[in-house]
Amino acid sequence: MGNVPSAVKHCLSYQQLLREHLWIGDSVAGALDPAQISVLINLHCFQPYVSGFSVSLAGSVACIHWETSQLSGLPEFVKIVEVGPRDGLQNEKVIVPTDIKIEFINQLSQTGLSVIEVTSFVSSRWVPQMADHTEVMKGIHQYPGVRYPVLTPNLQGFHRAVAAGATEISVFGAASESFSKKNINCSIEESMGKFEEVVKSARHMNIPARGYVSCALGCPYEGIITPQKVTEVSKRLYSMGCYEISLGDTIGVGTPGSMKRMLESVMKEIPLGALAVHCHDTYGQALANILTALQMGINVVDSAVSGLGGCPYAKGASGNVATEDLIYMLNGLGLNTGVNLYKVMEAGDFICKAVNKTTNSKVAQASFNA
Amino acid sequence: MDTLPKQVKIVEVGPRDGLQNEKNIVSTPVKIKLIDMLSEAGLSVIEATSFVSPKWVPQMADHAEVLKGIQKFPGITYPVLTPNLKGFEAAVAAGAKEVSIFGAASELFTKKNINCSIEESFQRFDAILKAAQSANISVRGYVSCVLGCPYEGKISPAKVAEVTKKLYSMGCYEISLGDTIGVGTPGIMKDMLSAVMQEVPPAALAVHCHDTYGQALANTLMALQMGVSVVDSSVAGLGGCPYAQGASGNLATEDLVYMLEGLGIHTGVNLQKLLEAGNFICQALNRKTSSKVAQATCKL
Numbered sequence: 234m235g236n237v238p239s240a241v242k243h244c245l246s247y248q249q250l251l252r253e254h255l256w257i258g259d260s261v262a263g264a265l266d267p268a269q270i271s272v273l274i275n276l277h278c279f280q281p282y283v284s285g286f287s288v289s290l291a292g293s294v295a296c297i298h299w300e301t302s303q304l305s306g307l308p309e310f311v312k313i314v315e316v317g318p319r320d321g322l323q324n325e326k327v328i329v330p331t332d333i334k335i336e337f338i339n340q341l342s343q344t345g346l347s348v349i350e351v352t353s354f355v356s357s358r359w360v361p362q363m364a365d366h367t368e369v370m371k372g373i374h375q376y377p378g379v380r381y382p383v384l385t386p387n388l389q390g391f392h393r394a395v396a397a398g399a400t401e402i403s404v405f406g407a408a409s410e411s412f413s414k415k416n417i418n419c420s421i422e423e424s425m426g427k428f429e430e431v432v433k434s435a436r437h438m439n440i441p442a443r444g445y446v447s448c449a450l451g452c453p454y455e456g457i458i459t460p461q462k463v464t465e466v467s468k469r470l471y472s473m474g475c476y477e478i479s480l481g482d483t484i485g486v487g488t489p490g491s492m493k494r495m496l497e498s499v500m501k502e503i504p505l506g507a508l509a510v511h512c513h514d515t516y517g518q519a520l521a522n523i524l525t526a527l528q529m530g531i532n533v534v535d536s537a538v539s540g541l542g543g544c545p546y547a548k549g550a551s552g553n554v555a556t557e558d559l560i561y562m563l564n565g566l567g568l569n570t571g572v573n574l575y576k577v578m579e580a581g582d583f584i585c586k587a588v589n590k591t592t593n594s595k596v597a598q599a600s601f602n603a
Numbered sequence: 604m605d606t607l608p609k610q611v612k613i614v615e616v617g618p619r620d621g622l623q624n625e626k627n628i629v630s631t632p633v634k635i636k637l638i639d640m641l642s643e644a645g646l647s648v649i650e651a652t653s654f655v656s657p658k659w660v661p662q663m664a665d666h667a668e669v670l671k672g673i674q675k676f677p678g679i680t681y682p683v684l685t686p687n688l689k690g691f692e693a694a695v696a697a698g699a700k701e702v703s704i705f706g707a708a709s710e711l712f713t714k715k716n717i718n719c720s721i722e723e724s725f726q727r728f729d730a731i732l733k734a735a736q737s738a739n740i741s742v743r744g745y746v747s748c749v750l751g752c753p754y755e756g757k758i759s760p761a762k763v764a765e766v767t768k769k770l771y772s773m774g775c776y777e778i779s780l781g782d783t784i785g786v787g788t789p790g791i792m793k794d795m796l797s798a799v800m801q802e803v804p805p806a807a808l809a810v811h812c813h814d815t816y817g818q819a820l821a822n823t824l825m826a827l828q829m830g831v832s833v834v835d836s837s838v839a840g841l842g843g844c845p846y847a848q849g850a851s852g853n854l855a856t857e858d859l860v861y862m863l864e865g866l867g868i869h870t871g872v873n874l875q876k877l878l879e880a881g882n883f884i885c886q887a888l889n890r891k892t893s894s895k896v897a898q899a900t901c902k903l
Contacts, residue, residue: 304790485899488865489824517858517895518865520821524789544899551895558817565788565818595817595851599785599844 308532310569312348314479314509315341315556317584318369319350319384321541323362324552325588331365333587335372340583341538342376344576346556350403351381354390370397382443386417391431395438402435404428406470407447408463411454412483416447425469432474444470445511449480449495450487450522460498468502477507479535482522484544485515485552489525496529509533512554514593515544519554520562527568534559539581540593555594557581608832610869612648614779614809615641615856617884618669619650619684621841623662624852625888631665633887635672640880641838642676645872646856650703651681654690667697682743686717691731695738702740703779704728706770707747708763711754712783716747725769732774744775745811749795750787750822760798768802777807779835782822784844785815785852789825796829809833812854814893815844819854820862827868834859839881840893855894857881 318338322329329337334352341349351373357364366383375381375398382401385391394402406424407413413421428444435442448455449463467478480499482492492510499508510526510533512519523534540555560574578597585592592598618638622629629637634652641649651673657664670683682701685691694702706724707713713721728744735742748755749763767778780799782792792810799808810826810833812819823834840855860872878897885892892898 304793485895488862490866514895515899516861517820517855518862520817521824521862524821524824551898555817561816562788562818562821566790595814598851599815 304528304566306530307527307566307568308530310532310571311527311563312509312533313346313556313559313563313570313572314348314350314511314533314535315346315538316350316511316535316553317341317537317539317541317556319353319363320535321537321539321553322588323353323360324542324545325362325590326543327588327590328362329584329588331368331372333584334365334369337580337584337587338369338373338381340580341577342374342379344580345570345572346577347378347571348380348382351383353384353386354394354397354399355384355386367393367397370394370399382441385431387427388430388434391434395440399440401441401443402431403443403445404431404470404475405445405447406466407452407483408458408466409448409452409455412448412452415454421466425466425473428470429473432470436474442475444475444478445481446470446478447481447483450482450491451484453484460495463495464498464502467499467508471503471507477509477533478503479509479511479533481511481535482513482519485513485518487512487522488518489521492522492525493529496526496531500529505530506532509535511535513544514540514551514554520558523554523559524562527566538577538594539585539597541584541588551593555581555592555596557594557596561596606830607827607866607868608830610832610871611827611863612809612833613646613856613859613863613870613872614648614650614811614833614835615646615838616650616811616835616853617641617838617841617856619653619663620835621837621839621853623653623660624842624845625662625890626843627888627890628662629884629887631668631672633884634665634669637838637880637884637887638669638673638681640876640883642674642679643873644876644880645870646877647678647871648680648682651683653684653686654694654697654699655684655686656690667693670694670697670699680741682741685731687727688730688734691734695740700740701743702731702735703743703745704731704770704775705745705747706766707752707783708758708766709748709752709755712748712752715754721766725773728770729773736774742775744770744773744778745781746770746778747781747783749780750782750791751784753784760795763795764798764802767799767808771803771807777809777833778803779809779811779833781811781835782813782819785813785818787812787822788818789821792822792825793829796826796831800829805830806832809835811835813844814840814851814854820858823854823859824862838877838894839885839897841884841888851893855881855892855896857894857896861896 352366352369353363354366382403383394383399385394385402432442446466512522536556536559537553538556542552544552652666652669653663654666680701682703683694683699685694685702746766808831812822836856836859837853838856842852844852863870
């Protein structure tokens with residue numbers, strides 16, 4: 234910065250910059266028919282799960298034109314898994330009323346997001362913020378082309394979820410014994426046993442299951458976590474039938490180097506198309522870590538609108554990476570997401586007002602106050 | 604990742620770029636103490652102040668007292684901004700051994716900011732560079748708006764390369780490329796650097812990323828991957844953005860150091876002492892830190 238910007242008031246507003254200057258702003262997927270995008274997303278996601286589709290997938294891909302990104306080696310399409318309503322709200326101090334949650338999810342459904350994690354069928358004794366899981370699941374409008382996975386830590390939760398209308402579930406493992414013990418009161422091995430029950434039941438009912446591995450880049454109790462351990466746990470989840478494994482930097486301690494080493498190890502055992510990253514921004518490293526993952530070919534990224542959710546392990550620390558900031562980077566890189574940044578920002582504004590907190594998204598901070 | 608530099612020089616701009624853009628004015632003793640604490644944190648370059656008229660930048664009115672009051676540790680340089688010859692002379696009189704000049708890759712930005720064209724600004728800088736050369740004083744050049752301009756919008760990499768080349772050939776030993784409004788993303792950073800590196804050697808380049816859209820660290824990582832090994836940042840992420848009320852400004856030095864350490868890149872900075880300096884200035888400014896590392900109390 235040079236001298237005083239006395240002419241500041243005459244400059245373009247950030248809103249204008251975002252809207253008018255394509256190099257910053259809109260996802261190029263705006264040029265595509267939303268139905269085409271959702272078909273591609275669904276086929277893409279289920280490829281390891283549903284056999285016999287590869288021919289028609291290739292056919293679909295051939296007739297849809299993607300813009301090439303400026304950085305070579307990056308995936309052309311990135312699927313964003315929105316975890317705000319679950320991971321985000323679960324870690325907010327304020328308990329959000331059911332109708333607000335439903336409205337929030339309905340707004341997110343209209344942004345182009347194709348996967349929105351809705352709630353968690355866990356005992357309300359442990360996670361009071363998710364006590365209304367059944368009402369939320371039943372209350373949301375399920376838009377065509379959008380999937381609404383829910384967390385199911387055990388068979389009981391799974392059955393409740395199905396009864397409430399869930400058509401996709403998630404299970405949460407960890408790459409750390411201590412974390413597993415403190416979090417779900419059992420060893421990794423015992424937890425795998427529980428998850429296997431859930432995933433097998435899910436597969437039996439044709440319900441896809443997503444696996445999460447927490448502490449992939451570090452643990453609040455054990456400290457350093459080896460890539461080998463992450464690989465081992467990921468492989469267990471994948472081979473029991475999870476169609477996708479989300480590798481979570483639970484306490485946000487990872488940096489591009491540790492992300493790279495971990496992914497190199499996991500990618501030896503699990504196909505690239507079945508992996509996702511879930512980065513927390515506790516130390517401000519999330520986008521740099523995500524960029525690294527993208528450079529390695531990962532094309533599924535979890536995020537939470539407004540960066541909802543603090544970190545339960547570090548008082549005052551931030552949590553999830555903000556979906557808005559992620560989309561901003563992906564748009565700038567010329568990568569397709571199918572998501573409308575402005576609509577996400579509106580949903581973010583809605584939930585922040587409802588929860589009475591300021592957004593953690595820098596994009597939102599820059600745009601709404603301008 | 605295989606082409607990352609083994610060490611990175613961090614240019615700490617908190618006391619100047621940071622404080623200049625903070626609403627609250629900080630007293631001279633506080634500024635001096637901040638700079639002394641930063642010196643003790645192991646930073647090797649600390650931009651101390653700006654010799655600009657107090658009419659324009661009241662926060663920097665005490666420039667001479669600050670420069671004279673700080674402890675000058677051996678091995679650490681304390682550059683100061685000098686927008687014109689008058690400022691340069693005042694800086695030298697106050698003991699400056701290194702100065703910085705600020706250009707821009709945007710005509711409109713230059714006009715609005717310093718009321719002249721890019722070409723005219725070069726003439727002003729030339730006067731400073733010539734005087735600096737005779738006095739054996741190093742000059743660092745800054746180019747603003749390298750990834751976007753608040754008035755012009757898109758900025759071409761070719762224009763950035765042109766302005767950078769000019770400053771380098773005029774005698775600046777290093778050029779800091781600034782994403783002034785933080786709009787850049789890694790692909791655009793790469794394109795810009797590719798163009799600039801055809802004209803100026805990578806070793807003479809630095810990046811100065813603003814975190815207005817949360818992109819600073821990702822952009823900095825891209826710059827490192829391209830061979831840049833000098834990065835500007837501001838302790839506690841001091842300094843808002845004058846172009847967007849409420850928006851954040853500089854990349855926080857703590858968060859940068861965290862990433863570099865995680866990558867095994869040598870910085871010479873003691874993160875703990877840096878956190879203390881950040882904590883000190885935030886209390887003095889009565890504001891919360893913008894550094895995520897500082898916000899997290901999780902100890903690993």
